[in-house]
Amino acid sequence: MTGAHGMQRRVFLSLVAMSALAGCGGYRRSRANPRNWFGRSTPRRRTAEPAPANTNPLIPEREDTIFRRRRDKVYEGTPVDQVTRMVIERTSDGGIVRVEGVALRQGAFDVRLVSDTENEPVNGVLELRLMAIQPEDQPQGSERARTVLAGVFLSNQALERANEIRVIGARNEQVSRR
Numbered sequence: 001m002t003g004a005h006g007m008q009r010r011v012f013l014s015l016v017a018m019s020a021l022a023g024c025g026g027y028r029r030s031r032a033n034p035r036n037w038f039g040r041s042t043p044r045r046r047t048a049e050p051a052p053a054n055t056n057p058l059i060p061e062r063e064d065t066i067f068r069r070r071r072d073k074v075y076e077g078t079p080v081d082q083v084t085r086m087v088i089e090r091t092s093d094g095g096i097v098r099v100e101g102v103a104l105r106q107g108a109f110d111v112r113l114v115s116d117t118e119n120e121p122v123n124g125v126l127e128l129r130l131m132a133i134q135p136e137d138q139p140q141g142s143e144r145a146r147t148v149l150a151g152v153f154l155s156n157q158a159l160e161r162a163n164e165i166r167v168i169g170a171r172n173e174q175v176s177r178r
Contacts, residue, residue, distance in 0.1 A: 077112060077131035079170040080148060086167050086174040094155040099167050099174070101130045101148050106141035108132040113152040113167065124163035128152065 085100040099113060111132040119126065132148055140146070154162075167174045 075110075075112065075114070075131070077110060077114070077133050079168070080108065080111070080130040080132050080134075081170045082172050083130050083167050083169040083174045084147075086165075086176060088165065088176055091153075094153060094157075095159050096151050096153055097128065097165060097167070098151045099128075099130055099149070101150075101169055102143055103132060103134055103146045103148055104140070105134060105136070105138045106145040107138035108134045108146070108148050111148045111150040113150045115152075119152065119154055119158055121158060121162040124161070126154070126158065126162040126165045127168060128166070129168045 080101040081104045082102045083099060084102055087098045089096045089098065097113065101111075109132065111130070113128040114131050115126070115128050117127070119128075130148075130150060132150075164175060164177045166176075
């Protein structure tokens, strides 16, 4: 019984202490009370800063991501050394040209298939260049470490007008003909 009696006594003393603190006006005004850490909020007028010309404050500025690139930047890629593989996969809307290549050094990034004719064939030939941004201060590394991949979608209309698709690297090219 002493266990239960001791527990009741602790609960009673805790209730008495809390009641005493609740009635104590000094705690309410002390720095120990978290409600006193900041003063009450008061409204204040704010002068509006003028918005830059030609901007809409409701539309956020776009940032570059791997899914969306800004078109006004100049692409600084250089040709990848070798094109080792090209596959054209048909889709319901056209086809995807997937290309594998090997760069001279490891660390190549932002790999793209670039077309000077906006993916439109000229005289039945669609030329794509395998390009990447390639740092010159990287070690050569193994072929596997230098392997890069890229792909591009071609519409059914572009594929129908093309008799040949050519992917060009720095030292070789891969060609697919009908």
